[in-house]
Amino acid sequence: MRDATILDDAAVGATEAGSDVSAEALLARLYAEGRAAWPDLDVARADFVAHAERHAAELAALHAADFYLACACHLRVAGASAALQARHGAELEAVLKSRNVPAAQRDDLRQALWEKLLVGRPGAPAKIGDYAGRGPLGGWLRVAAVRMALNFREQARADRLVPAPELDEAQHPASPDPELSFLKSQYRREVEQALRDALAGLGTDERNVLRLYFLDRLSIDRIAAVYGVHRATAARWVTRGREALLRETQALLERQLKIRREEVDSILGLVRSQLELSMSGLFRGAGRE
Template sequence: MRDETILEHAPVRATEPDPAAEALRSRLYAEGRAAWPGLDLARADFVAHLDRHAGACELAALHAADFYLACACHRRLAGASAAIQARHGGELEAVLRSRNVPPAHRDDLRQALWEKLLVGRPDAPAKIGDYAGRGPLGGWLRVAAVRMALNFREQARTDRLVPAAELVEAHHPASPDPELSFLKSQYRREVEQALRDALAGLETDERNVLRLYFLDRLSIDRIAAVYGIHRATAARWVTRGREALLRGTQALLERQLKVERAEVDSILGLVRSQLELSMSGLFRARE
């Protein structure tokens, strides 16, 4: 009994923090603070924001100054939103011009963009909280501006919005392969749901890159220009996002479908062959 009492009241040792990780966090915070001395962001808030995005970016590769500014805006520190607009407003204006948005509409689009990114609404928090520091903040903002400009042009050009996509249905005549025809009719609903869930499970940057590539049909060079990165990096991002999506879809299908692995592989092969159509429809359904 005495031994049990001793064990019951023995203190529980807390997990000790990793000194190297703590030192890196301190260095990143110091870099951000030095870049934006007028924004008095608490270290605890900065670190909590880092932890929220853990896994989205290697800390050593973090764009610390941009991340600090975005975090300050997310925390609604006075002056942070104005600092972002002052530094990047010209870039966003250039995007709207390059996408042939008429001058009469640029002010409205710019205001709507800043509201979506920096202010938010009761039912939609400001998107600046999603910035993970993996690439330059300017590139992240340009992606949002490109998306808004493309949406504006499409809506202005035509009211023909594609309805909820037939995600696994091709635009070419039905395949004579009876196996593919069976898979289309038998597992369409499961594949659609698996694609949706796998897409939702991607990092925000991965989703944005895939949206630009599959829905907006931007080339690797254009995506690189939007983000301000090398084309090889942009190509890796597209490939990594595509493969992550397919791996997630496969894992979900394997859990949901009680069929042989070979049949899951056949279904995934169909998804791969029609991924461009599937992703375009999927992103349109999310708009």
Template sequence: MAKTPDTEVHEEDLALARACAHGDTVALAALEARIIPQVRVALKRRGVDETTTDEALQVFRARFLVADGAMPPRIMEYSGRGPLSAWLRMTVLRLAWGLVNERKGPALPDDTPLEALSAAPHDMELQYLKSRYGADFNAAFQEALAGLEPRARTLLRMHLVDGMGTARIAEAYGVDRSSVKRWLATAREWLLDQTRTRFAARVGARVPELGSLLAQLQSQLDLSIRRLMTTEGDAP
């Protein structure tokens, strides 16, 4: 016999979700204590590793528990039709699947990130660099981006792909804005350093054009990150 849809409104769960949307600390603590552990168990059963689960939960907190300007937190999307725990499990599971797919590696048809670099058509130097070193340089950048530790990757995705400001991210992490700005700066610096190291390992450390390529990348770093992460596929 087919299972009948759950049309009952779960009033207690709905009230909890609404209280969380309004930033009620007691409600948020209840969500963390009562439902988040169930989500962790569910994701583990689906084969999601602990690091990805932690990252997906942090993305959930930032996207669904923190207001986006005049827009209320997205946990308001929960209608009470079905248990809040089930809605939360599916929401976080979709986020986790997006993160897993992202880490499988990019499938890029163009020469991103060099394609993102601004240059006039007559800029012969950049055209030469893209032609001569494009594949190796882009591979080095992609490897560096894939090697970011989870928190740094999540922060860059929130800020550059999801368009979250540092104040909103700080609220989600429970820190001040200066900490978020420092984390983002460190992530960008690490990416540049790792790109330099990996590119030099591919083509030789004495390539004179390396400095020019890195300068171009640094000037368009955020755009390059955004292009690559967007091409990899966003979590919902």
């Protein structure tokens, strides 16, 4: 086993007293932390840096050890997939069990989940490459397991194999507001496209949280449990994602519609009041990941 304590000089240097560590030095430190946590997984530093630069908007908040392991899996480093499954397999099994997936189906579902995460298929690369390191890897994997369990239950319900009465409410949302219906009759295509584009522009983590909240109708407490965070953190994530979506939607509508700012504000206010209905429709229309 290599000495896990060796760090490059750049990893411990700072530019000037009181200034931020340079990106290069920060990346070196993160790489060293990841390598120390997983010394048997040989990820080249250049590959780690390239992977981090594709994903990490805030390097200082990167979960280095988790990101290093995910990077190793993405690069198909020998032993990485086995290490990931050994570390998190029990968590994912517990998620499937907690979502009432029958024991007879759990093995197949778990295998399908690992294939989706680690192998992928033509046109759909392995999902582990999407992990950006902004939260714990365990929480990110639990979200993937929850999504697969919900997909299974929805399909089973459609096939009349497994009853899921608690989903009935989601199938019968409240009727749209008449004023919103009028405005959307004038600008329906532009509003829907702006929402769709704004949603696509969010980060993967933000989209996943909003999907759990709006489409799967998980409470803040349930989302917090999925990610393994305090409920206040989960509530902040939902609020931040929601507001980011609305801000970008407003910006897109202002650029695209040749109407007064007041009218854009009115449309956005009505969209905000019906956001749950709109988001459910967008996520359903986009299909399951």
